[in-house]
Amino acid sequence: MPAAANVDHAEIAKFEALAERWWDPNGEFRPLHALNPLRVEFIRQRCPLANARVLDVGCGGGILSETLAAAGAEVTGIDLAETPLKIAELHALEAGVTVRYRLESVEAHAAGNAGRYDAVTCMELLEHVPHPDRMVARLAELLRPGGQLFVSTLNRNLKSFLLAIVGAEYVLGLVPRGTHEYERFIRPSELTRWARAAGLVLGGFAGISYDPLAHRFRLGRDTDVNYLAHFVRPGAQAPA
Numbered sequence: 001m002p003a004a005a006n007v008d009h010a011e012i013a014k015f016e017a018l019a020e021r022w023w024d025p026n027g028e029f030r031p032l033h034a035l036n037p038l039r040v041e042f043i044r045q046r047c048p049l050a051n052a053r054v055l056d057v058g059c060g061g062g063i064l065s066e067t068l069a070a071a072g073a074e075v076t077g078i079d080l081a082e083t084p085l086k087i088a089e090l091h092a093l094e095a096g097v098t099v100r101y102r103l104e105s106v107e108a109h110a111a112g113n114a115g116r117y118d119a120v121t122c123m124e125l126l127e128h129v130p131h132p133d134r135m136v137a138r139l140a141e142l143l144r145p146g147g148q149l150f151v152s153t154l155n156r157n158l159k160s161f162l163l164a165i166v167g168a169e170y171v172l173g174l175v176p177r178g179t180h181e182y183e184r185f186i187r188p189s190e191l192t193r194w195a196r197a198a199g200l201v202l203g204g205f206a207g208i209s210y211d212p213l214a215h216r217f218r219l220g221r222d223t224d225v226n227y228l229a230h231f232v233r234p235g236a237q238a239p240a
Contacts, residue, residue, distance in 0.1 A: 006135050007105065011128040012081045014179065015060060019083035022061030023091055031175055031217075032063050032124075035208065035226075038219050039123060039152060040067050042206055042228045047148050049073040052118040055142055057106050058125030062088030065099045068121070076100045078109050110138045117142050123152045126191070127184045133194040140198035145235030149200060152208070152228045156185035160225045163210075188223055195231045203230035 021027040043049070050072035056065040059077030061084045069075040069092075077099055079085050085101050092099045102109070120139050126132040139149055154164050161182050192202055206219050208226035219228075 006107065006129050006131050006138075007080055008128060008130055015081050016083050019061065019081070019087050022063070022084055022087050028175065029061070029063075032060075034217050035152075036063050036067060038208060038217055039064060039121075039150075039228065040071070042219065042230070043068070043119070043121065043150050044071065046203060046230055047119045047150075049119075053116060054119045054121065055109070055113075055117045057109075057120060057122045057139060058128075059088060059101065060084045062091055062099060062101070064121060064123060065101075066092055066095060066097045069097045069099045073119075076102065078102045078104045078106065080105055106135060106138045106142075110141045114141045115144050115147075117147055118144060119148045119150065121150045123150075124154075126151065126153045126186055127180065132184075132186060132191075133197075136191070136194040136200075137198040140195070140200050140231075140233060143200075143233040145233055147233045148203070149195070149231040149233075150228065151191065151231070152226065153191065154180065154185045154226055155224055156182065156187050157224060160185055163225050188227060188229065191229055195229075199233065200231040201234055203232050205229050 018028050022029050025033045049068060052073045054068050054073040054075045056075060056077040059065045059079050062077055065075050065077040077088060082103055085103055089101050120142050122139055126135055129135050143149060154160055165180055165182055188205055205223050206228045207222040209218050209220055209222055211218065
């Protein structure tokens with residue numbers, strides 16, 4: 001791992017410890033299973049996936065990676081947590097889905113793959129790294145002209161603290177306690193500023209809300225807590 005890798009080893013350890021339960025839809029990662037269709041819908045509405053080169057950064061156990069590959073994309077998933085990657089590889093083999101998984105930092109991958117991808121996804125990762133602004137810059141480098149970046153993260157305000165930490169972790173038990181740190185949550189304005197500095201143009205936002213009575217997530221306009229963001233690298237793809 002390069003010395004400059006933007007990584008918090010304590011955060012990696014959290015997910016390493018739970019890796020074997022990654023594909024249990026009723027386990028600790030059940031919110032990821034419930035959110036996955038919404039994330040894929042958000043991406044598919046903005047990016048044709050058939051034969052698209054897609055990089056899933058912070059892919060974990062491969063829930064999103066597999067779905068994108070099944071939709072026709074050529075998917076590479078990278079992560080710095082070794083055990084979840086092994087789980088991802090095994091599950092993809094059992095499911096008959098082709099995904100290339102790599103134990104690699106985004107910095108290392110960007111060094112050899114700048115401008116390669118039609119789309120890059122980075123879901124629930126920015127709030128777990130020490131320097132999210134630097135992460136956004138590396139994500140932008142990986143996009144071809146006209147390529148698209150899709151990010152999901154958590155807003156930082158009193159409402160998100162009450163719902164995403166107090167509610168989700170301590171009251172409803174949707175995710176394990178200690179999964180998130182409020183200080184690392186990211187306001188949409190901050191994310192937009194980092195993306196603009198990296199040469200990207202905002203495509204739009206969508207909020208994700210949770211209905212505790214129906215036990216389901218919904219896409220909408222409310223970005224106060226969880227939200228998805230779409231950015232585009234200006235320019236057209238060069239002729240082959």
